[in-house]
Amino acid sequence: MGFCMTDDRVEEILIHNDELKKGIEKAASWIDKNYFGKEPVLIGLLKGCIPFYGHLITLIKIDFTTDFMVVSSYKGTNKSSGKPEIVTDIYTDISDKDVILIEDIVDGGYTIKYVKEYLSKKNPKSVKVITLLDKKEGRKVEFEPDYKCFDVADKFLVGFGLDYQEKCRNLPHICVMKKIK
Ligand code: IMP
Ligand code: MG
Numbered sequence: 547m548g549f550c551m552t553d554d555r556v557e558e559i560l561i562h563n564d565e566l567k568k569g570i571e572k573a574a575s576w577i578d579k580n581y582f583g584k585e586p587v588l589i590g591l592l593k594g595c596i597p598f599y600g601h602l603i604t605l606i607k608i609d610f611t612t613d614f615m616v617v618s619s620y621k622g623t624n625k626s627s628g629k630p631e632i633v634t635d636i637y638t639d640i641s642d643k644d645v646i647l648i649e650d651i652v653d654g655g656y657t658i659k660y661v662k663e664y665l666s667k668k669n670p671k672s673v674k675v676i677t678l679l680d681k682k683e684g685r686k687v688e689f690e691p692d693y694k695c696f697d698v699a700d701k702f703l704v705g706f707g708l709d710y711q712e713k714c715r716n717l718p719h720i721c722v723m724k725k726i727k
Contacts, residue, residue, distance in 0.1 A: 550705065550721045553714075561696055561720040566678075566706055567601065569695035573676055574605035576693050577646065581608055586644040587670075589636055590614045591661065593715070594650030597707040598678040602648065610646075613638045619657040630660040641669040650707050651679040651698070655689035679703070679720065696720075 550556045561569075577586070585608070590599040592614050603612070616634035645665060652658050658675055665673050674692040683700035698720070704710050705717030714723075 550717050550719050553717065553721075555704070555710070555714065555724055556717070557722040557724045559719045560698065560701075560703065560722050561706075563706070563718040566695075566720065569678070570598065570601045571605055573678075573693060573695050574602055574607075577602075577610075577676075578607050581610070581644060581646075584608070584644050586610045586646045587638055587640055588612050588646050588648055589638075589665070590648045591650070591657070592616045592634075594707045594709065595648050595678075596715070598650055599648050602676075611638065615661065617657055617661055630657045632661075632664065636665075639668075640665065642671050645670045645673045647673065647675045649675060649677040649691070651681055651703070652677045652689065652691055652694075653681045653684040654686035656687060658691070659687055659689045678706075679708075 550559055588603065588610050613636040615632060615636055617630050618633050619630045647658065647661060649658050662673055662675060676693045677691045678695045679698045680691055680694040681698050681700055702710070702723045703720055704714035704723045705719050705721045707715050708720065709715045710723055
């Protein structure tokens with residue numbers, strides 16, 4: 547069960563940690579299969595990606611390099627502003643490289659669409675997106691991730707990296723947050 551249910555901010559556990567790990571194993575296999583003979587750059591979108599990224603890289607068998615970006619889109623609320631901002635850019639020269647963006651959740655789609663377009667201007671060979679969660683009902687712009695581990699309903703989620711006002715990232719499961727009164 548884990549300690550989420552003793553957290554009074556949590557309504558229910560949506561995806562248990564064991565299930566998350568199984569989903570992440572499949573994502574690693576997808577990378578091994580699709581990037582065999584290549585050396586992709588795995589760019590994590592901080593900070594939500596941390597547990598997903600951390601688990602994923604220990605399961606990938608092919609060689610790859612790592613980098614990160616800090617992109618803010620929420621500004622401490624539970625509604626996306628729709629205007630992402632690149633707070634910290636990558637260090638890697640990605641020209642002619644295969645890039646895989648690692649995201650925690652695609653909701654409205656603004657953040658990932660913006661980052662993908664931004665990185666595409668740096669002349670990579672390819673840019674693909676892997677997301678742990680896809681909240682398709684929340685979509686405001688047209689965007690389809692290349693790989694998703696789980697589809698989720700349009701509810702506000704916390705845990706396994708996802709935050710509410712920077713808290714709850716440490717919960718081991720993906721949980722539905724209680725409605726804020
Ligand atoms: P989008 O630009 O609307 O797709 O928002 C994507 C970003 O918003 C994600 O990278 C998350 O950081 C955050 N986000 C979206 N949905 C949730 C949620 O249910 N809980 C916590 N953060 C979320
Ligand atoms: Mg994020």
